[in-house]
Amino acid sequence: xxxxxxxxxxxxxxxxxxxxxxxxxxxxxxxxxxxxxxxxxxxxxxxxxxxxxxxxxxxxxxxxxxxxxxxxxxxxxxxxxxxxxxxxxxxxxxxxxxxxxxxxxxxxxxxxxxxxxxxxxxxxxxxxxxxxxxxxxxxxxxxxxxxxxxxxxxxxxxxxxxxxxxxxxxxxxxxxxxxxxxxxxxxxxxxxxxxxxxxxxxxxxxxxxxxxxxxxxxxxxxxxxxxx
Amino acid sequence: xxxxxxxxxxxxxxxxxxxxxxxxxxxxxxxxxxxxxxxxxxxxxxxxxxxxxxxxxxxxxxxxxxxxxxxxxxxxxxxxxxxxxxxxxxxxxxxxxxxxxxxxxxxxxxxxxxxxxxxxxxxxxxxxxxxxxxxxxxxxxxxxxxxxxxxxxxxxxxxxxxxxxxxxxxxxxxxxxxxxxxxxxxxxxxxxxxxxxxxxxxxxxxxxxxxxxxxxxxxxxxxxxxxxxxxxxxxxxxxxxxxxxxxxxxxxxxxxxxxxxxxxxxxxxxxxxxxxxxxxxxxxxxxxxxxxx
Numbered sequence: 242x243x244x245x246x247x248x249x250x251x252x253x254x255x256x257x258x259x260x261x262x263x264x265x266x267x268x269x270x271x272x273x274x275x276x277x278x279x280x281x282x283x284x285x286x287x288x289x290x291x292x293x294x295x296x297x298x299x300x301x302x303x304x305x306x307x308x309x310x311x312x313x314x315x316x317x318x319x320x321x322x323x324x325x326x327x328x329x330x331x332x333x334x335x336x337x338x339x340x341x342x343x344x345x346x347x348x349x350x351x352x353x354x355x356x357x358x359x360x361x362x363x364x365x366x367x368x369x370x371x372x373x374x375x376x377x378x379x380x381x382x383x384x385x386x387x388x389x390x391x392x393x394x395x396x397x398x399x400x401x402x403x404x405x406x407x408x409x410x411x412x413x414x415x416x417x418x419x420x421x422x423x424x425x426x427x428x429x430x431x432x433x434x435x436x437x438x439x440x441x442x443x444x445x446x447x448x449x450x451x452x453x454x455x456x457x458x459x460x461x462x463x464x465x466x467x468x469x
Numbered sequence: 470x471x472x473x474x475x476x477x478x479x480x481x482x483x484x485x486x487x488x489x490x491x492x493x494x495x496x497x498x499x500x501x502x503x504x505x506x507x508x509x510x511x512x513x514x515x516x517x518x519x520x521x522x523x524x525x526x527x528x529x530x531x532x533x534x535x536x537x538x539x540x541x542x543x544x545x546x547x548x549x550x551x552x553x554x555x556x557x558x559x560x561x562x563x564x565x566x567x568x569x570x571x572x573x574x575x576x577x578x579x580x581x582x583x584x585x586x587x588x589x590x591x592x593x594x595x596x597x598x599x600x601x602x603x604x605x606x607x608x609x610x611x612x613x614x615x616x617x618x619x620x621x622x623x624x625x626x627x628x629x630x631x632x633x634x635x636x637x638x639x640x641x642x643x644x645x646x647x648x649x650x651x652x653x654x655x656x657x658x659x660x661x662x663x664x665x666x667x668x669x670x671x672x673x674x675x676x677x678x679x680x681x682x683x684x685x686x687x688x689x690x691x692x693x694x695x696x697x698x699x700x701x702x703x704x705x706x707x708x709x710x711x712x713x714x715x716x717x718x719x720x721x722x723x724x725x726x727x728x729x730x731x732x733x734x735x736x737x738x739x740x741x742x743x744x745x746x747x748x749x750x751x752x753x754x755x756x757x758x759x760x761x762x
Binding site: 405406407408409410411414415417418421422425428429432441442445448449452455456459463 | 522523564567568569570571574593594611612629630645647648666667687688706708709733752753
């Protein structure tokens with residue numbers, strides 16, 4: 242499959258996230274494993290967003306604006322004319338109802354999940370036998386983790402601020418472990434920068450980001466439940 | 470005159486004692502007011518869920534078909550809700566007012582359950598102890614330490630900073646933590662997966678035939694202790710740390726995949742027939758494969 246066709250397919254997804262696939266796009270997807278996997282991921286994220294959206298509180302408006310600016314600056318989305326509101330692009334992306342409500346922290350988790358899924362998908366199959374001396378070019382995932390890390394940091398601050406004040410042990414433990422995970426991420430990032438082709442180093446880096454996502458999920462969980 | 474002074478002293482002592490007694494009685498009465506005890510008759514294998522943000526949770530097996538909960542609230546700022554739906558018993562501590570010191574928001578539980586009970590425990594801080602329960606169990610904790618003894622079943626542990634000690638545990642274990650330590654002492658488990666970021670992991674027990682043991686951390690120490698009769702394939706890899714081995718392994722006979730790093734310090738080998746599979750990996754921690762004394 243040509244990269245141009247794949248790029249067109251991705252652009253179509255971005256511009257018409259909840260629209261039906263064109264005949265051309267469907268034909269391309271049938272023959273392109275990567276685009277089929279991308280479509281499958283988007284559907285999975287869509288489903289998860291719909292499920293989560295039903296029980297998450299409405300996030301503040303500024304969070305949407307900040308998230309949009311961040312994703313635009315990272316080139317993950319393009320600026321398209323907005324007719325309704327700040328959040329229409331994202332609501333459209335996931336194809337949700339107008340009153341689509343999803344906390345920023347949940348979005349970060351989704352992004353982490355998508356990133357990890359994409360990372361796994363791009364990894365060569367370790368078990369597959371490779372001919373000796375064969376030169377292969379494996380598409381390496383972009384190191385977008387640091388950008389997502391910034392999104393996570395913002396979400397974590399919000400979630401931590403909403404933790405119950407009375408439970409100081411909970412709050413201090415979460416903060417302490419956040420420091421540990423951030424330190425791990427820094428060490429792993431250094432390792433990946435020094436050895437960009439080392440798969441094990443990359444595995445550890447993404448594992449560290451997973452830990453941060455787990456921490457965020459736990460903090461969200463406690464923040465929602467403790468006050469009951 | 471002296472007799473008058475003595476009388477005054479005696480009166481003062483008696484007065485002080487009376488006040489102290491009165492305060493003590495009042496505190497005792499308050500404590501009794503915050504104590505609670507509930508009983509639920511169950512059949513077969515009940516499922517018991519406990520949600521308690523702060524405080525001690527102790528679960529013990531007994532031979533009655535009944536779940537008994539004895540507890541103590543830290544203050545009237547917390548309430549304890551219990552519910553039985555068939556064989557499912559739910560216990561939850563509810564905070565009524567956040568404006569209290571942490572001790573006032575705690576609740577301690579002593580829970581007796583039938584041996585085959587299934588447990589789901591969620592706690593933020595305070596110790597959790599389970600003794601002699603033989604059902605599947607899951608634990609979701611933040612800073613709470615977990616102590617399991619003589620338990621059996623599928624055990625799932627998710628902690629952030631709490632440590633876990635599992636003594637004579639059987640069945641299967643899936644455990645993750647960020648900074649918690651894990652100690653598995655005399656386990657008889659055929660499937661063990663433990664991951665902690667900065668904590669230590671100790672596995673001190675026999676590797677069962679066909680067992681799979683995956684232990685992973687970023688920093689800290691991973692130590693497994695073997696006996697001369699153990700039979701396992703081992704693959705130990707530390708990217709920036711060390712691998713210290715005392716096992717008389719021979720080169721791997723079962724074609725385990727090579728490490729995916731040119732940097733890592735690795736050990737691949739087989740001891741005896743290689744019946745169990747042991748995978749140890751660390752980012753910059755130390756891996757020790759030690760002979761049991």
